[in-house]
Amino acid sequence: MTAQPLGTVPTSANTRALSRQGTLQELSQATVEYLIEHGTADVTVKDLTRHTGISERTFFRYFPRKEDAIRPFLMAGTERVAAEFLARPSDEPIKDSFVAVWSKSWPSTHPEEARRMYRVLGSDRGFQAVWLQAMIDSEDYWCEVLASRLGLDPRSKRMVFAAAAVLTAVRVAWRSFGHDEDVSLATTIAINIHMLSDDLFVPIRNNP
Numbered sequence: 547m548t549a550q551p552l553g554t555v556p557t558s559a560n561t562r563a564l565s566r567q568g569t570l571q572e573l574s575q576a577t578v579e580y581l582i583e584h585g586t587a588d589v590t591v592k593d594l595t596r597h598t599g600i601s602e603r604t605f606f607r608y609f610p611r612k613e614d615a616i617r618p619f620l621m622a623g624t625e626r627v628a629a630e631f632l633a634r635p636s637d638e639p640i641k642d643s644f645v646a647v648w649s650k651s652w653p654s655t656h657p658e659e660a661r662r663m664y665r666v667l668g669s670d671r672g673f674q675a676v677w678l679q680a681m682i683d684s685e686d687y688w689c690e691v692l693a694s695r696l697g698l699d700p701r702s703k704r705m706v707f708a709a710a711a712v713l714t715a716v717r718v719a720w721r722s723f724g725h726d727e728d729v730s731l732a733t734t735i736a737i738n739i740h741m742l743s744d745d746l747f748v749p750i751r752n753n754p
Contacts, residue, residue, distance in 0.1 A: 569608065570608055570618045571618050571619070571622055572598075573598055573600070573605070573608060573609075573615060573618075574615055574616060574617065574618035574619040574622075575619050576594075576597060576598045577594055577597075577598070577612075577615040577616060577619070578616055578619045578663060580593070580594060580597045580598075581616075581663065581666045581667070581673075582659050582662050582663050582666065585662060585665075585666060586666060586669075587666050587667065587669050587670035587672075587673050588670075589612070590612070591605055591606075591612045594612060594615065611672070612672075613670075613672040613673050613675070613676045614676060616667065616673060616676055616677070617676055617680055620676075620677060620680040621680055621683075621684065623651070623652065624680075624684045624687065624688075625687075626651070626652075627647050627648065627651055628687065628688065628691045630647040630650070631643055631644065631647045631691060631695075632691060632694065632695065634646060634647065636695070639747075640692075640695065640696075640747035641739050641740055641742070641744075641747065643695075644712065644735070644736075644739045645732070645735070645736040645739060645740075648716075648731070648732050648735045648736070649732040649736075651732075653720075653723075653731050654730075654731050654732040657723075657730070657731065660723075660731065661723060661724055661727075664720055664723065664724035665724055668724060678717075681713050681716075681717055684713065685706070685709045685710055685713060686700075686709075688709035688712060688713060689701070689705045689706055689708075689709045692705055692708050692709060692712075692747075693705045695749075696747065696748070696749045697749055698749075704746065707746065708742075708746040708747065711742050711746060712739070712742070715735065715738035715739050715741070715742060716735055716738070718738055719731055719734035719735040719737075719738050722734050
């Protein structure tokens with residue numbers, strides 16, 4: 547979890563890297579928007595490039611397969627939620643922080659689009675695999691986020707287990723939300739998070 551220091555003047559190499567990252571995010575968001583709009587995963591790379599206004603050659607320069615185009619969008623969402631989580635008051639109970647940030651997240655404020663996205667991605671094994679892998683890959687990220695908040699080693703067994711437990715709570719909530727029109731994602735995440743043991747989130751200063 548490293549970031550460029552504030553006030554640093556980007557070198558040409560950094561500028562290219564930032565430009566590439568911006569392009570990745572734009573293409574990824576446009577891909578997800580296209581899938582939501584059309585309501586199907588049965589799309590071709592040509593469909594996506596026509597929508598995004600780039601050539602197929604440029605598309606494959608960024609993404610090995612069409613399924614990989616959703617990954618930057620998913621990971622950016624994880625990073626936004628994590629950043630808002632870290633910005634919550636340090637004395638706020640961890641579970642309350644999770645509930646607060648998820649209640650303001652894009653899936654919670656745009657439930658129809660989010661539910662349609664879940665159903666489209668879940669209907670295709672390739673897209674589904676990328677989503678699940680993105681969640682698995684974000685476990686290390688959440689280990690660091692939780693450890694930073696609690697003052698613990700991100701490599702500790704408790705942090706590894708806590709990150710996996712939190713993401714499982716979120717994944718199970720998505721499944722309920724995606725299959726039932728009457729289910730609120732934010733409410734379901736809150737219920738799932740509060741079922742987790744408080745022992746997972748005890749700050750180091752309170753440890754015996």
